[in-house]
Amino acid sequence: MPVFLDTTAPGFEAEFSALLSAKREDSPDVDAVVSGIIADVRSRGDAAVIELTSKFDRLDLTPETLAFSRDEIDMAVGDVTPDDRAALELAADRIRAYHQxxxxxxxxxxxxCGATLGWRWTPVSAAGLYVPGGLASYPSSVLMNAIPAKVAGVERLAITVPTPDGAVNPLVLLAAQLSGVDEIYRIGGAQAIAALAYGTDAVAPVDKITGPGNAFVAAAKRRVFGKVGIDMIAGPSEILVIADKDNNADWLALDLLSQAEHDESAQSILITDDAAFGRAVADAVETRLQTLERAAIAGPSWRDFGAVITVRSLDEAAELSNRIAPEHLELCVADPVALSQNTVHAGAIFLGQYTPEAIGDYIGGPNHVLPTARSARFSSGLSVMDFLKRTTLSQMTPAALRAIGPSAETLAQSESLEAHGLSVRARLDQLNR
Amino acid sequence: MPVFLDTTAPGFEAEFSALLSAKREDSPDVDAVVSGIIADVRSRGDAAVIELTSKFDRLDLTPETLAFSRDEIDMAVGDVTPDDRAALELAADRIRAYHQxxxxxxxxxxxxCGATLGWRWTPVSAAGLYVPGGLASYPSSVLMNAIPAKVAGVERLAITVPTPDGAVNPLVLLAAQLSGVDEIYRIGGAQAIAALAYGTDAVAPVDKITGPGNAFVAAAKRRVFGKVGIDMIAGPSEILVIADKDNNADWLALDLLSQAEHDESAQSILITDDAAFGRAVADAVETRLQTLERAAIAGPSWRDFGAVITVRSLDEAAELSNRIAPEHLELCVADPVALSQNTVHAGAIFLGQYTPEAIGDYIGGPNHVLPTARSARFSSGLSVMDFLKRTTLSQMTPAALRAIGPSAETLAQSESLEAHGLSVRARLDQLNR
Structure with missing residues (x-):
């Protein structure tokens, strides 16, 4: 059973705080292993990557077969059904249009004073995208990471995707092709992150690494941060649905389950101003769990971390939502746009009952890489900005330097930075001659 | 002596690579100490903060005197000279105008298809700014961190600034006042970062922490990252000056020294297409070092990490600049705007000989918190964006869901995420009835 809370109950504040701070994920400490792998790849390059791939993925590669060839990609992509291809193409087009x-x-x-000021955005030169292998090898994630990079103008975009026992997901390769990815390597784990960050003979280094991965990948990304840029370290997925009673309980149950089925650590929360409707949704979840393919994952997630919260009003719902700062927020109320004005900390908002969160995972257009674990309080989902950087520009004229230079000199002196002041003073002296 | 390189020399590539990868800073491993301090502040709150402040800053505080009172601030600010105040006010105005x-x-x-899509930017609710105490207590850094936060709309902005032995820099308090800072605490070190991230009775927690600090502060920021957002972890400062021979050697020597005087680990590099001019600048540096107040810092920086590189052409200079990805880049050439089109990896560019980098440190308008250690390849200087986050928005109509929903269902099935597909299908079935 999920937890049922009610804001009118005396113990609510304590229970809600406990819900907010519940630890949903054990982070195994793999840092020592990862540190060794990175050092190995830095010193032995391709040889280390090949050895580790043989060990972990049971796949024997050579420097020449680390990357998929164009023919191999074309061949694999040929297996994709026309329906799957059409769906992926529509998704790619919509994601591209949004990110443009x-x-x-x-x-x-x-x-x-005559100074010219401004800034200029330029793309990162080379980016690497980590794609998990096996069960969590999602073509949609390839689109969501690769398309913003290419829209930003990244010249060289490399993907690493492990292929345990040689198993390849053709949809992942098609998604890479549709996104304009330049290189695809069949490597994974910390060794892939190390190769992307430091480079080997076969894999040129990149400047930025994005994409989801397991604990080893996450630890490796943390370790190479600084040498290269990284995106966020994502935690388990979350959804918050705020709904009034004029909703279809089964639809909302499915929305809650669409997060729960990702991961036993995922969290699905319903906030409603109608306690009976909340119970109806919880009942509908149980009904769907009886037949759901991934009930073995969604069930524990819902029972361990799910919650149904009854509130006095939608204003109160918005307040709680801001404290939760959910990754995904569905507003199934009569005026979702009005309510969204008050829900200011959220990765993505889905407005109205015809916008299930799954639309956003695949095809809506906005990115599905979003801040988890309450980090929507201070961070945003993936976007073209993650593949751009801004250079500020300033140009003084002699008149501008005369106007503002003396104040710079004063401030430099107050900070005891003499050369700073002199660099301005020397020019002013010349101009005043 | 700094290193002299020439792109026409046979060993250039190796020497330049060595210059790029030279380690300029020892990062002492203070992580264990910092981890203990954070745990202590989390468990004992103000009592721990007060004890640590007594120990490290030789200052006895109570929960009531952790923060400066308004009267204390007004009194201290009264000591600022009219010249200093006017300079700081001009700087604040210009920084605000730029960041707006x-x-x-x-x-x-x-x-x-009738879907409404978009996004909305909202400010972080509460931010904390770390200001170092002692020598490096720079009022300009307060302006550069606090003004973007307030322009972004941060409601609650707290500063922590240690005051060893009770010593206060009135200019820091004035800069805070001019920037609209809401709270100023006289605490520092890892304990200040822990208090900001986790909160104590006297210090409410914030969502984002920015600002420079020593190794303890940097380690603490890394540790609390995830619980709160942080800005970059800054390394020692750098400048690259690209100059042709039609420049005043003494001015450029002062520009190089204005970085070198920050820190013995700072790095100043000159690239010129005229070897004789390069030597003239190096000579001018030596002359200035004979009288410079901070020669004991600037001298070692210039001799250990400085470099003068002679190139065949300004195109070659731009290529090297992109490999260096400097924090600060001065373009002292006949057409600096044209050259700047090719120098794409840089934190801030200063165009022409009348724009010494020191203008940017204080008064130009752009931010002086900039990416160091080659990270301008993938990151940007501090801006209002650091205090904002973006929520994506999407709203389907029944017609939009009919148009794109089936493709979402197809993709969900291909990823074996049944509930995702069903959440769309249940709505489509109802609409198609």
Whole structure:
């Protein structure tokens, strides 16, 4: 059974705080192993990567077969059904269209003293995308990571995807092809992250690494951070549904289960202003769990971490939502746009009962890589910005330097940084001659 | 002596690579100490913070005196000279004006299938800014961190600044006042970061922590990352000056020294297409070092890490600049705007000989918190974006769901995520009835 809370109950605050701070994931300490793997790849390059791939993926590679050839990709992609291909193409088109709108603009202006100021956005030169192998090898994640990189203008985009025992997911290769990925390596684990960050003879180093992975991959990303940029370290998935009673209980049950089926550590929460409706949804979840393919995952997630919270009003629901700062937030209420004005900490908001969260996972357009574990309080989902960086620009004229230089000199002196002040003073002296 | 390189020399590539990968900073391993301090503050709150402040800063506080009172701030600020105040006010105004232009726009549009898509930017609710005490207690850093936060709309902005033996820098308090800072605590070190991240009775927790600090502060920021957002972990400062021979050697010598005087680990590099001019600048550095107040810092920095590189052409200079990815880049050439089109990896570019880097440290307008250690390849300087996060929005209509829902269902099935597909199918079945 999930936990049932009610904001009018005396113990609510304590129970809600416990729900917020519940630890849902054990992070095994794999740092020592990962540190050894990274050092090995740095010193022995391809030889280390090949050995580790043989050991962990039972696959024997050579420097020449580390990457898929164009023919191998074409051949595998040929196995994709027309329906799957059409769906993936529609998703790619919609994700591309959404992310193209995110491209920020450069700026340049002259201020009152004659200085020209501004900034310029430029893409990261090379990016690497980690794609998990096996069960969690999701073509949708390839689209969600690769398309923003290519929209940003990343020149060289490499993917690493382990292929245990040589098993390849053709949809992953098709997704890479549709996204414009340049290189695909059949390697995984910490060794793939090390190869991308430091480079080997066969794998040129990249500047930024994104994409989900297991504990080894996450630890490796943390370790190479600084040498390269990384995206967030994602935790288990979460959904919060805020719903009034005028909803279909079964639809919302399925929405809650669509998070729960990802992972036993996933969390699904319903907030409603109608206690009876909350119970109806919980009943519908149990009914669906009886037949759901992934009930063995979704069941424990729902029973261990699920929650149904009854509130006095939708205003109160918004307050709790802001404390939860959910990764995914569905607003199934009469005026979802109005309510969304008050739910300010959330990775993605899905408005109204015809927008199940699964639309956002695949085909809506916005990114599905979103901040977990309450980090929507301070961070955003993946976007083109993750593959761009901003250079600020300034150009003084002699007049501008005369106008503002003396204040810079004053501040430099107050911070006891003499050369800073002198670098301005020397120019002013010349100009004032 | 700094190293002198020439791209026409046979050993250049090896020497340049060595320069790029030179380790300039020892990172003492303080992680165990920091981990203990954080655990202590989490369990004992203010009592731990007060004890640690007594131990490290020789200052006895109570929960009531952890924060400066408004009267204490007003009194200290009264000591600031009119010149210093005017300079700080001008700087604050210019930094604010620049950062106001960075505010990104929300978006909302309807696509061809009738779906409404978009995103919304909202500020982080509470931010904390670490300000070092002692020598490196720079009012300019307070402006550069606090103003973007307030421009972004951060409601609650707290500063922690240690005051060893009770010594306070009135300019730091004035900078905080001018920036609209809400709370100022006289605490520092890992204990200040822990208090900001986890909260105590006297210090409410924040969502994001920025600002420079020593090895203890950096280690603490790394540890609390995830619980809160952090800005970059800054390394020692760097400048690259690209100059042709039509420049004043003394001005450029001062620009190089203005980085070198920050820190013995700072790095100053000159690239020029005229070997004789390069030597003239190096000579001018030596001359200035004879009288410079901070010669004991700037001298070792220049001699251990400085470099003068002679190139065949400015195109070659741009290529090397992109490999260095400098924090600060000065372009002292006839057409700096043209050259800047090719120098794409840099934190901040200063165009032309009348724009010494020191202008950017204080008063130009752009931020002086910039990516170090080659991280300009993948990251940007501090901006209002660091205090904002983006929530994506999507709303399907029945028609939109009919148009794109089936493809989402197909993709969900291909990823074996049944509940995802069913959450779409249940709605489509109802709509198709």
């Amino acid at each position: 709108k995110q491209m920020p603009e450069d700026a340049s202006w002259q201020d009152a | 232009k960075q505010m990104p726009e929300d978006a909302s549009w309807q696509d061809a």
